[in-house]
Amino acid sequence: MSKASHLKDIGLKATGPRLKILDLFEMADDRHMSAEDVYRKLLAENIDIGLATIYRVLTQFEQAGILVRHHFESGKAVYELNQGGHHDHMVCVKCGSVQEFFDPEIEALQDRIAEQHGFRIAEHALYLYGECANCLRKDGKK
Numbered sequence: 001m002s003k004a005s006h007l008k009d010i011g012l013k014a015t016g017p018r019l020k021i022l023d024l025f026e027m028a029d030d031r032h033m034s035a036e037d038v039y040r041k042l043l044a045e046n047i048d049i050g051l052a053t054i055y056r057v058l059t060q061f062e063q064a065g066i067l068v069r070h071h072f073e074s075g076k077a078v079y080e081l082n083q084g085g086h087h088d089h090m091v092c093v094k095c096g097s098v099q100e101f102f103d104p105e106i107e108a109l110q111d112r113i114a115e116q117h118g119f120r121i122a123e124h125a126l127y128l129y130g131e132c133a134n135c136l137r138k139d140g141k142k
Helices: 003-009 016-027 035-044 051-063 104-116 133-138
Strands: 067-071 077-081 088-092 098-101 127-130
Touching: 003 016, 016 035, 016 051, 016 077, 035 051, 051 067, 051 077
Parallel strands: 088 127
Antiparallel strands: 067 077, 088 098
């Protein structure tokens, strides 16, 4: 299925800005991007899409389930493609890098704790904040 028909299927017109932004998320090495990151990457490719349009498209994509929004420590919204599988995040407080991980033991422990308290988890997000291996090496801590 083409990207244009996928957008149409979820009720969005396949406009140039929407297709460019979707392409960017699908091709980028950095899976987690803010609106400003998207703007800078598009400008680097000589694609002039205004920041207001980028915010609008990101919100539309989030509402349509194409993107997932996170609020890491920086306080600004960061988006990633919704690829269907659950994962958690480790965020470096120095350089801002984000690493994804999934641990079945953590998932099982959360379910057990919820059950012990008569609680059923509908959804959850786990963010671990610290220093990544690169920053630790730079600071001589590792």
